Amino acid sequence: MRRRIGAFDIINTLILSIVGLVCIVPFLYTFFIAISDGKFLIRGDVSFFPKGVNLQSFIYVFTNPRFDIMTGVRNSAIYTILGTIVSVLLTYSTAYVLTRPRIKCRYLIMSLFVLTWVFDAGMIPRYIAYSSLGFIDNIWVMIIPDAINTQYLIITKAYLEGMPKELEEAAIVDGANDFSILSKIFIPVTKPIIATIALFNGVAIWNQYLVPQMFLKTKELKTIQQVLANVTIGTEGTTFANTIINGISLNQQNMKAAAIIIAMLPIVIAYPFVQKYFRNGILIGSVKG
Amino acid sequence: MKRKNNDTRLLPPAGLGERLRRDVLLNWRLYVLLLPGVVSLVLFKLFPVAGMVIAFQDFSAFRGITGSTWVGLENFQRMFTDKYMLTLISNTVIIAILSIVCVFPIPIIFALLLNEERSRVVKNSVQSLSFLPYFISSAVMVSILATMLNPSTGIVNVIIRHFGGDAVNFMARPEWFRPLYILLQIWQTFGYNAIIYIAGITAINPELYEAAEVDGCQRWGKMIHVTIPGISTSIITMLIISIGQIFTVQTERIILMYNPSNAATSDVIQSYVYRIAFQSLGFPDYSYGTAVNLVKSVLAFILVIIANKLADRFAETRVF
Numbered sequence: 001m002r003r004r005i006g007a008f009d010i011i012n013t014l015i016l017s018i019v020g021l022v023c024i025v026p027f028l029y030t031f032f033i034a035i036s037d038g039k040f041l042i043r044g045d046v047s048f049f050p051k052g053v054n055l056q057s058f059i060y061v062f063t064n065p066r067f068d069i070m071t072g073v074r075n076s077a078i079y080t081i082l083g084t085i086v087s088v089l090l091t092y093s094t095a096y097v098l099t100r101p102r103i104k105c106r107y108l109i110m111s112l113f114v115l116t117w118v119f120d121a122g123m124i125p126r127y128i129a130y131s132s133l134g135f136i137d138n139i140w141v142m143i144i145p146d147a148i149n150t151q152y153l154i155i156t157k158a159y160l161e162g163m164p165k166e167l168e169e170a171a172i173v174d175g176a177n178d179f180s181i182l183s184k185i186f187i188p189v190t191k192p193i194i195a196t197i198a199l200f201n202g203v204a205i206w207n208q209y210l211v212p213q214m215f216l217k218t219k220e221l222k223t224i225q226q227v228l229a230n231v232t233i234g235t236e237g238t239t240f241a242n243t244i245i246n247g248i249s250l251n252q253q254n255m256k257a258a259a260i261i262i263a264m265l266p267i268v269i270a271y272p273f274v275q276k277y278f279r280n281g282i283l284i285g286s287v288k289g
Numbered sequence: 290m291k292r293k294n295n296d297t298r299l300l301p302p303a304g305l306g307e308r309l310r311r312d313v314l315l316n317w318r319l320y321v322l323l324l325p326g327v328v329s330l331v332l333f334k335l336f337p338v339a340g341m342v343i344a345f346q347d348f349s350a351f352r353g354i355t356g357s358t359w360v361g362l363e364n365f366q367r368m369f370t371d372k373y374m375l376t377l378i379s380n381t382v383i384i385a386i387l388s389i390v391c392v393f394p395i396p397i398i399f400a401l402l403l404n405e406e407r408s409r410v411v412k413n414s415v416q417s418l419s420f421l422p423y424f425i426s427s428a429v430m431v432s433i434l435a436t437m438l439n440p441s442t443g444i445v446n447v448i449i450r451h452f453g454g455d456a457v458n459f460m461a462r463p464e465w466f467r468p469l470y471i472l473l474q475i476w477q478t479f480g481y482n483a484i485i486y487i488a489g490i491t492a493i494n495p496e497l498y499e500a501a502e503v504d505g506c507q508r509w510g511k512m513i514h515v516t517i518p519g520i521s522t523s524i525i526t527m528l529i530i531s532i533g534q535i536f537t538v539q540t541e542r543i544i545l546m547y548n549p550s551n552a553a554t555s556d557v558i559q560s561y562v563y564r565i566a567f568q569s570l571g572f573p574d575y576s577y578g579t580a581v582n583l584v585k586s587v588l589a590f591i592l593v594i595i596a597n598k599l600a601d602r603f604a605e606t607r608v609f
Binding site: 005008009012013015016017019020021023024026027029030033041044047048089090093094096097098100102103104109112113116117118119120121122123124125126127128129130132133144145146147148150177178179182203206207208209210213214225226228229232233252253256257259260263264267268271272275278279282283 | 312315316318319320322323325326327329330332333334335336337338339340341343348350353354399402403405406407408411412414415417418419420421422423424425426427428429431432433434435436437439442444447476480481484485488508540541544545559562563565566567575578579582583585586589590593594
């Protein structure tokens with residue numbers, strides 16, 4: 001029942017295209033500033049499209065130890081990789097046990113998770129609790145305390161509960177124990193949920209600003225988000241100074257822009273390949289938990 | 290409990306100890322898997338909640354929770370006489386209400402428009418672009434905002450000057466904080482929240498559209514009579530959830546956007562608590578900060594519980 005394309009269709013396509021563009025124009029603008037030559041920026045010659053295209057600003061801010069960008073990227077990468085592994089292991093195994101009817105205390109444990117999720121303890125009690133456990137200036141603060149995010153625990157549990165019972169019954173008859181049911185039956189068929197929680201946790205750790213800002217005070221341990229906020233918003237007063245390298249002038253503007261792009265790069269690169277898992281995440285989550 | 294050990298062959302078996310022993314023997318593998326989860330629940334989720342007792346103390350970091358003096362409701366009394374508290378609460382609530390009024394309808398409109406789009410390529414690519422910002426960090430988003438709004442070099446002020454206006458230092462002006470916060474909120478969330486509505490629209494029975502066509506409905510009529518009723522459950526659920534989370538402001542974004550010159554509108558409960566604890570000179574007043582936060586948490590908790598009940602009753606979905 002195809003109808004002819006009317007005025008509404010054209011206007012609709014136009015509106016949607018504009019919406020799509022508006023979503024990414026700020027990112028593009030930042031990227032264009034970063035690759036422009038500073039002398040055009042100073043003169044106000046760059047309105048949107050880049051002039052004097054080069055990658056010098058990236059190389060300079062990334063390699064100059066004074067800005068800690070490289071340290072920040074390295075730290076964030078380590079925290080993200082370790083944190084994602086720990087999160088997935090803990091979230092999945094906890095969710096798995098909490099779906100087993102033989103475990104009588106599962107309702108109590110789940111209720112406590114939900115209760116402490118809905119009732120926010122607040123920053124200060126968390127700070128006091130974690131610091132008394134030795135998490136100040138300790139990289140594990142990025143990995144251990146938030147390993148189980150209750151929201152993802154609910155999603156994972158809902159997903160595992162949706163698995164057909166027949167799946168494991170045959171294995172139980174064959175005398176499989178709980179470990180082998182988990183590793184040989186559940187994990188292979190629930191890969192999509194594992195990918196989803198891995199991605200959500202990974203993104204959350206990479207993007208985290210408040211937790212490292214509260215606990216990681218040593219320069220060598222800071223994350224890329226902390227370093228970025230410091231150089232762009234000046235939370236601790238580090239600023240870029242104008243300089244000229246290989247005839248290309250670098251100033252505050254294109255160096256800040258380069259730092260911003262570096263801080264979002266891993267997510268933008270991964271995005272096209274993983275967006276279907278991101279989409280799944282909210283859909284599983286929106287089904288009853 | 291009176292123990293009857295004389296006849297263990299009959300079911301149910303005797304004592305609690307014996308039942309526990311059998312349970313552990315049978316399910317020890319599951320308990321091993323559960324252990325890390327329980328440890329993290331106790332240490333990282335329950336312990337901080339217990340730590341909230343410092344709201345009733347004059348907490349000193351040197352003496353710890355057990356050694357600090359108890360002061361009863363003193364911190365709460367101070368709160369109700371603190372004039373600044375009124376500013377904080379009104380800032381928090383205004384931001385929350387604006388977040389619902391201005392942000393909530395946008396993903397619905399977007400999903401409806403997307404549903405009317407004929408070209409698959411446009412539909413898919415626009416949708417993919419729309420939820421990318423959800424996964425970008427607050428630090429990056431606020432940095433981009435600051436770059437674009439820079440008084441001397443930012444594109445917005447370049448345009449303003451081009452048309453003969455005076456540059457505005459947007460990030461330092463209290464009257465601009467709320468619009469900018471809401472703008473970021475829309476930019477970061479509309480595409481992601483639209484996913485739920487889009488899935489809802491896809492699930493609508495196509496026969497309903499055919500029936501509407503037989504009844505003479507045009508495109509507009511089908512949207513009003515089929516599509517919107519079809520996703521009304523999702524809309525109600527999402528609305529109730531967002532009302533429940535009225536106190537959950539984007540703390541990171543606010544802390545990053547906050548500066549003393551825009552404090553009149555940008556200071557909310559969380560940013561105030563954060564500053565008390567981490568940016569004050571001298572001894573931070575942990576107890577007062579916790580008391581302020583406790584009141585917020587209790588109100589937020591009640592709202593979430595009510596919202597969950599309402600969602601259960603009116604939309605037959607629960608958040609938990």
